[in-house]
Amino acid sequence: MADLRSDTVTRPTPGMREAMAKAAVGDDVFGDDPTVNALEAHVAALFGHEAALFAPSGTMANQIALQLVVPPGGELLAGADAHVVTYEVGAAAMLGGISTRTWQPDSADLDVEVIAGMIRPAGYPSVPTAAIAVEQTHNLGGGGVVPLATIQHLRAVADKHGIALHCDGARIWHAHIADGVPLAEYGALFDTLSVCLSKGLGAPVGSLIIGSREKITRARVLRKRLGGGMRQVGILAAAGRYALDNQLQRLTEDHERARIIAEALSPFGVVDPERVRTNLVPLDLSKHNLDAPTLAARAAERGVLIAAMLPRTARLVTHLDLTDEAMDQTIEVISDLLA
Secondary structure, three states, X not given: OEEOOOOOOOOOOHHHHHHHHOOOXXXXXXXXXXXXHHHHHHHHHHOOOOEEEEEOOHHHHHHHHHHHHOOOOOEEEEEOOOHHHHOOOOHHHHHHOOEEEEEOOOOOOOOHHXXXXXXXXXXOOOOOEEEEEEEOOEOOXXXXXXXXXXXXXXXXXXXXXXXXXXXEEOOHHHHHHHHOOOHHHHHOOOOEEEEEOOOOOOOOOOEEEEEOHHHHHHHHHHXXXXXXXXXXXXXXXXXXXXXXXXXXXXXXXXXXXXXXXXXXXXXXXXXOHHHOOOOEEEEEOOOOOOOHHHHHHHHHHOOEEOEEEEOOEXXXXXXOOOOHHHHHHHHHHHHHHHO
């Protein structure tokens, strides 16, 4: 099968497995696992922050970060299709008591003035806005990269109103490679970030929450409350460190392959190659006679796995384990079905 459902389907490379097998470990709940401690310090330094905390999933990392910047009863502003409000099964409301309000349309092309106009000050009987969430890169926005200047503008708005800025940076590595913006420059603009090691980078599991030392001290309590306090987690942390050291720069290959796929499928009117800048290829089927679930089912019958994200939106994702043969097969099968 050619599996392009997500960049989470990758398997550890031999070098990564060797690093995991040799990892020095301790008990992370007691804070004495040397490998995870080193990973946390390394990632915090990459983004220019004081501290970081390893979590087993991106959803947990996001929700911990949101609870750090939005008190119960406070409000989070986010895009209508943002992962934190769309794909995290209502966790912000259920676990954090966080109210969310969203802007439309939602993509990497943020309208900062629209967002600024949504901010509510404290005072009876409104729900005060406490934070804004930015997704970098933007999943349902086709892997689009939010421009640095846009985030800087949004940071100025947040500072003016005394509210926080959170980055769902599951694929911020791709934005870093695509635009060449240093990770520390992104980090300087956000109060909290979550970054994922299993999307694109190829680690089997793991995300990190990044912020000030005071925030990460509180995050450790929240992680324990959510059941994320683990023991000899250095085995997993070793995979993440290997991924950062060996599989970050190669993301350019995934971006190039995504562009090739987009150019091959563009004659069918389902994708604009100029908007495919990272490793996600969204297919807009709104003017096509196939819906996304049908396209995905028929592609699977011919050995190609893709994701039906919305009724009329399918998605292909390039990644570490995608071979040239699988890419050629994908282009042939999807072209056939669209034709």
